[in-house]
Amino acid sequence: MIDDYPIFMSYSVSSLDFVCEENQGYKYLLKSTTTTLVFGSYIYGYLCIELRRVSPYKYYYYLGTTVEQTVNEHIYGRVAAVTVTMTDACNRAEPYEDSSFIMLVKDGAPYSTLGEASCTGLLANYGSVTVKDYTGATSCTGSSVVGCSDRTRQQFTYASCATSMVFSSGGLFMCMRATTYGDYIYLSLWNNDTTVDDSSTFRFTCMAISYGGGNAFLTVHPRYCKDASQTATSVPTPGIIMEFSSQTETCEQIVDGATYVMYIVIILIFGPLIIFGILVLGYCCKKKGCPCSKTSTWCKKKGDNSSRVTSSYSERQDSVTNTVFKMKSLPPLWIKHKRPFGPIVEANMIKPLPKVESLYSNTKGARLMSSKSRKGSLGSLFSFNYKT
Structure with missing residues (x-):
């Protein structure tokens, strides 16, 4: 709703209240909330506008209704019994002249500099x-x-x-x-x-x-x-x-002079530094390769021995006889590892093979295992592969 829009419909009416009757894109058809007595008839006032946004604090619009000669205003008046459409009230020739815009500014914005623009043409x-x-x-x-x-x-x-x-x-x-x-x-x-x-x-x-x-x-x-x-x-x-x-x-x-001096200062101070940096970067690339390339040594962290490792496994001899524990290098934290974490234990058979001993001792048939455990025994001692 628009309150107290300055429209001089008659000597007794200097403003009207409007509501939005119809909208198509940027165009709005506004209708007065009350009728006005003009030349002996009670009529509604219609106003067509094309509204554009500049910022949250500022809009402008064009009047799409021609001047009514009887009241010398941009208004389309019809008695209450007549139905008015946007085609009827938006009767001003298009395209509208760019010069004929009207400003709308949010209350208080000009006093806080939120609606201001450059005074182009009068600088x-x-x-x-x-x-x-x-x-x-x-x-x-x-x-x-x-x-x-x-x-x-x-x-x-x-x-x-x-x-x-x-x-x-x-x-x-x-x-x-x-x-x-x-x-x-x-x-x-x-x-x-x-x-x-x-x-x-x-x-x-x-x-x-x-x-x-x-x-x-x-x-x-x-x-x-x-x-x-x-x-x-x-x-x-x-x-x-x-x-x-x-x-x-x-x-x-004034502005261009200051800007010119600023550009000269920037060029004199930062120009040699930029050129020097480019030369240093070129020299280092030649010696060590470009940063983080496959042949570069720049991205190797301190203490990183990955360049000396020929396998993705790091090996150490464990105290368990005949067994080698192999720990696969951990993947980066951001990559999901499909394998469960833990050592991979593989048999490492030492040559010659160890002597296979009986599960029974040499003492008169005395058993080292209970009868229950003997039922599931394999009869010889081997080292096995297992994963955790």
């Missing part, structure tokens, strides 16, 4: 600013503007200009979004005044900017840029015409 300081009304008949001189103290803000110092010709009491504007359309740069600005009255001061204004002879020529329209009818030298009412001259400094020169 300079000017010692003289001339202001004229939209007809060019009334003018005011002696003002100045600073755009380089902060590249996202414009600070105007007004001389004796009439209130209706400045659109701000404090003169501080924050840049919200810039786009180029045709021969002009269109820049949306947020007025940093604590309060605005929407008659002489406005929260949003839009500038159309061009250059010539070292000066900046621009027009300013309240709320949003007035489609293609606003250029750098012409603007509909209640817009104003401005000219910035006596340029004292450009922000690009």
Whole structure:
């Protein structure tokens, strides 16, 4: 739902509340929550917008509804009995001019710099600013503007200009979004005044900017840029015409100069170090092979004797006669070992073979084993293979 959207449907209605009636992609059809008495009929107001996201704090949209001549507003009005579709209300020719965008900024974002953008087209300081009304008949001189103290803000110092010709009491504007359309740069600005009255001061204004002879020529329209009818030298009412001259400094020169010095310092300091490192790496690769290659000795850990082992088994002679214990080298921890862990015991028959002795002693038939154990005996002593 949208509350208090500024739509002048009649002398008694200056804003409407809207709900979303239909949505198709970026397009939204909005319908007023109440009817309005216009020329003796109660009608609903419909508004088509195309909404785009810039950041979590900032959006912009285009009005997809043409201006209704009877009220001079972007509104589509119909009596309650008439069904209105998106095709009916979205009657503005497409594609929309890039210059005709309207900003939406999250409450509080401009004051915390979350919605600001570079003031493209006005990155300079000017010692003289001339202001004229939209007809060019009334003018005011002696003002100045600073755009380089902060590249996202414009600070105007007004001389004796009439209130209706400045659109701000404090003169501080924050840049919200810039786009180029045709021969002009269109820049949306947020007025940093604590309060605005929407008659002489406005929260949003839009500038159309061009250059010539070292000066900046621009027009300013309240709320949003007035489609293609606003250029750098012409603007509909209640817009104003401005000219910035006596340029004292450009922000690009300051930034580019600092950047150039920084690049020189980086090259002088780190350039020789990088070249030296490459030479050392090349020498070491030649002597020891490239790091971690098959022929390299770089990756051998201290005490690693794997290069001297010809078998995957390490052997040791155990105290058990005729038996050799062989321990297979352990695999890395991250590889599943399919075999149970433990030694592999294999028979190692010593030549000549040992004498086979009877399980019985030579003493008058006395048995060394019980009758139960004798039943399962094999009759001779061997060493066997087993695995644990």
